[in-house]
Amino acid sequence: MKKVNKKLLGFSASLMMMGAATLSQAETLKIGLAGPVTGPVAQYGDMQMIGAQMAIAKINEAGGVNGMQLESVIYDDACDPKQAVQVANKIVNDGVRYVVGHLCSSSTQPASDIYEDEGIMMVTAASTSPDITARGYQMIFRTIGLDSHQGPTAGNYIADKVKPTKMAIIHDKQQYGEGIANAVKQTVESKGVNVVMYEGITAGDKDFSSLIAKMQKEGVDFVYYGGYHPELGLILRQSAEKKFTAKFMGPEGVGNKDLSAIAGPASEQLLVTLPPSFDQRPENADLVASFKAKDQDASGAFVLTAYSAVQIMTDAMKKTNSTDTEKMQKAMREMTFKTPTGDIQFDEKGDLKNFDFVVYQWHADGSKTLAE
Template sequence: MKKKFKLASLAASVLLMGVSTFSSADTIKIALAGPVTGPAAQYGEMLLNGANLAIENINKAGGVNGSMLEGVVYDDACDPKQAVAVANKIVNDEIQFVVGHLCSSSTQPASDIYEDEGVLMVTPASTSPAITEAGHQMVFRTIGLDSLQGPKAANYVTNSVKPKSIAIIHDKQQYGEGLASSVKATLESQGSNIVMFEGITVGDKDFSSLIAKMQKAKVDFVYYGGYHAELGLILRQASEKGLKAQFMGPEGVANDGLTAVAGDSA
């Protein structure tokens, strides 16, 4: 997850390239918008650390046109409704620059508000193609797209893993389902045997019925689109119930929180 930290630093630096209208007496406020609370808070911490490091380094170098930068934290909890409230608060606070948001499902509605209000936004983490397909002029990102990551993952599955029966599970969110759909499309074009494409609900704790369904379908490989909290539980319960399958997921599951939830099953 060091990559997310670096991308947050890059996002803050890129964003400041657009700053040219402040006098040396001004303090330039940068909104840092992401999940401070909720299941994705670990990623939010990385975003904040990276952005704050960039701000610190820029200030040490003399700021921007002599103006110092100040990061202001806003918590969207990776919740779309809360993200809209956060975006409106940022506008009302008259902040013109945003590093964030993190989850695609939060970034999408927030970006519409920033575009309408002339607020410059750079997301270091949102991978849904829909965010930039909207054609907004004030919205940028420093990370790749699900439409690129999905085929890469599928190619690895086809060429290296070569499973017999594949289940694709997602969390019904813009990031997770979008990525899972991209993987599915490529696997289907390659003739892979996909026996399940199913969504779960974020926050669910019991996946026994899902695991039983995978066992019945003799699934030997699972691709999961989403974040670590639910995948950790699925891994642990799958191990307990004797499901013999390999699991694969995106960068959204790659952190210490996964092993904390899944234990030795990760």
């Protein structure tokens, strides 16, 4: 039953793609924007969508690509791996051949299998799990750094600047959270930091009082959390209620304004590793003004990485003077792109050659400042 379905799907997909390829000559080039439009982490999806849509608007204003206009099509995966696979199949069926997304690593991973098989180019602006590009795929790129970079950045900062006496590492048992927690654990342990607790929690849980009591009993003075903001927000809030005063640190998945809404004043306890604030670069002043004119916020961690994701694809189309993803991916591994996130190059795996994360101090009003 399943096999027949797959074959049918593949057949109809290839039919659709042929149809789309001929159509697109005359009409528009569709770019799929896949990520969470709904669900608890939808605000990250928003960042990606506004960044990519701004890029599409700017490129269209400048005359499009090779005489064609771009068109965005939004797909909602709700950061759910099962839904991400459905979305990927729908993208195949819709004849879309370029995807910016997905957002959550656990969604990007299964979806990228389908894109690779179908020759669809996927550029993620937010997924940081190293596994995604570790499988020798040709069509999968990313315009953001990796957990294996972010982890050491966080770990080195903890070991060199914070110097905790007893550290706890907590993660949410998902690909992203556990992956980064592991990377941090390795770094800090190699530098001799005393990790007294390493524990997983369940994403979606609301009560962390037992965990907090346990950390209090162990005398933990620093906590690294691998995961997203809804859980960390609650952990911070409940810690403050229980007068547990340790400092916390998290990856870019916790750094957004909703965290401050949940945790309130307790968010002053938090350090976050984030991509550098690309919106602060002087070169981007005009672009940031265009976002402001639309009443959008360019400071979100994935806004300009998504902008770059669209731009590298269109630059590659211009360079190869074709829309063939096979030609594009070869060119992309050799080109240097001038994007709002800097001059970027890709390595063989499709990862950026250099990408540095920066440590920020988070604040109760949802803003951030560079941590010393």
